[in-house]
Amino acid sequence: MSSISSSLSFLTLTSPLYISRQCLSVQPARSCYQRYAFNSHGNVTLSIHVQSASPHPSSNLQSCCSAIASSNDGTTSMINFEDVMEKDWSFLEYPDSSEEHKQKIDEIILAGEITETSKVLIAISSDEFVDRVVDSSNCKQLLVVHDSLFMLACIKEKYDKVKCWQGELIYIPEKWTPFDVVFLYFLPALPFELGQILEALKKRCLPGARVVISHPQGRQVVEEQQKQYPHVVVSNLPEKMLLQNVAADHSFEVVKFVDEPGFYLAILKFMAESMNE
Numbered sequence: 406m407s408s409i410s411s412s413l414s415f416l417t418l419t420s421p422l423y424i425s426r427q428c429l430s431v432q433p434a435r436s437c438y439q440r441y442a443f444n445s446h447g448n449v450t451l452s453i454h455v456q457s458a459s460p461h462p463s464s465n466l467q468s469c470c471s472a473i474a475s476s477n478d479g480t481t482s483m484i485n486f487e488d489v490m491e492k493d494w495s496f497l498e499y500p501d502s503s504e505e506h507k508q509k510i511d512e513i514i515l516a517g518e519i520t521e522t523s524k525v526l527i528a529i530s531s532d533e534f535v536d537r538v539v540d541s542s543n544c545k546q547l548l549v550v551h552d553s554l555f556m557l558a559c560i561k562e563k564y565d566k567v568k569c570w571q572g573e574l575i576y577i578p579e580k581w582t583p584f585d586v587v588f589l590y591f592l593p594a595l596p597f598e599l600g601q602i603l604e605a606l607k608k609r610c611l612p613g614a615r616v617v618i619s620h621p622q623g624r625q626v627v628e629e630q631q632k633q634y635p636h637v638v639v640s641n642l643p644e645k646m647l648l649q650n651v652a653a654d655h656s657f658e659v660v661k662f663v664d665e666p667g668f669y670l671a672i673l674k675f676m677a678e679s680m681n682e
Contacts, residue, residue, distance in 0.1 A: 509621040509668055510537050516617045516661070516672050517586040519544050526550065526584045526609075528574050529591040532560070538588075539564055548581050550574055552594070573597075575605035582609040587616045593627050593640045599648070603655035603673075612677035616657065618642070620669040627669075642669050 510533070519525055519542040527535060528550045535549055548568045551557050557569040568581065574595055587606055589595070595602060606616060620627055624642050631638040642664075643651070649659050652673050661672040 506621060510534060511541070513588070513590075513617060513619040513621065513670060514538055514541060516619075516670060517542075517588060517615055519586055521545065523585040524548075524581070524583065525586045525588070526577070526581075527588045527590060529594045530588070531590070532556065534588075534590055535560055535564075535567070539567065544586075546581065548577075548584075550577060575601060577605075577609060579609070583611040583614070584609055585611055585614050587614065589616065589618045591620070592618050592642060593620075593631065593638045596639055599643055599651045600655065603651060603657055607655050607657070607675065610675045612675060614675040616673040616675070618648075618669075618671040618673070623665060623667045623669050625666060643671070645671075648673075 657673040663670040
């Protein structure tokens with residue numbers, strides 16, 4: 406996963422981007438503008454342009470981004486980003502409006518047991534899933550983490566109250582934690598071992614928190630996606646025995662596991678050490 410960073414002299418910063426305010430507009434020509442905070446180096450307004458009429462805009466995002474940055478001393482500089490490459494995430498948006506598909510999405514969301522006081526994290530998701538969580542659940546905080554700046558900006562366009570963060574899942578800032586519910590909606594796109602992910606979540610979850618790993622079309626579809634998008638889909642869904650062993654090593658318990666030809670759902674519960682004493 407790449408981060409866009411600059412200190413006005415094109416030096417790479419180590420911290421990921423933080424989305425600090427809503428996307429200003431998404432025009433019919435598929436242009437999206439977003440302001441980002443780069444630590445102490447001032448604000449950057451990033452414009453992302455999609456020049457195709459494809460029904461999947463994220464698959465056509467061009468690497469033609471530009472930014473205007475304001476430094477702390479009041480000077481303004483123009484920064485051109487020529488290597489901002491968006492991965493193709495169009496395969497996450499299933500052209501399936503059947504009642505069965507909707508029921509699968511709802512089952513995944515219900516597995517999180519979201520309440521009004523919940524702090525919810527969604528990692529690598531589709532627009533459809535975020536829409537459904539917002540429409541069906543009332544929670545204290547919803548944070549969406551994704552590799553795609555375009556998708557995050559467009560989420561902010563629709564839902565100002567939804568928090569968005571572009572960066573690696575295991576480096577999520579503590580200011581949004583601890584979480585009660587975590588949806589790893591598309592685990593195979595995360596470039597980390599399962600143990601690394603659960604170790605990071607262990608430090609960011611409340612006792613009793615639920616981690617939901619899912620795929621509404623099942624393992625076979627993931628395998629097909631991995632062949633088509635090998636640079637995006639870097640792993641498969643974990644088998645039950647592997648998941649149980651890795652979960653136990655990081656204080657999680659597998660409380661439900663479904664691995665059917667057309668549906669995958671695993672629910673993990675965080676059994677903090679204090680709960681076991």
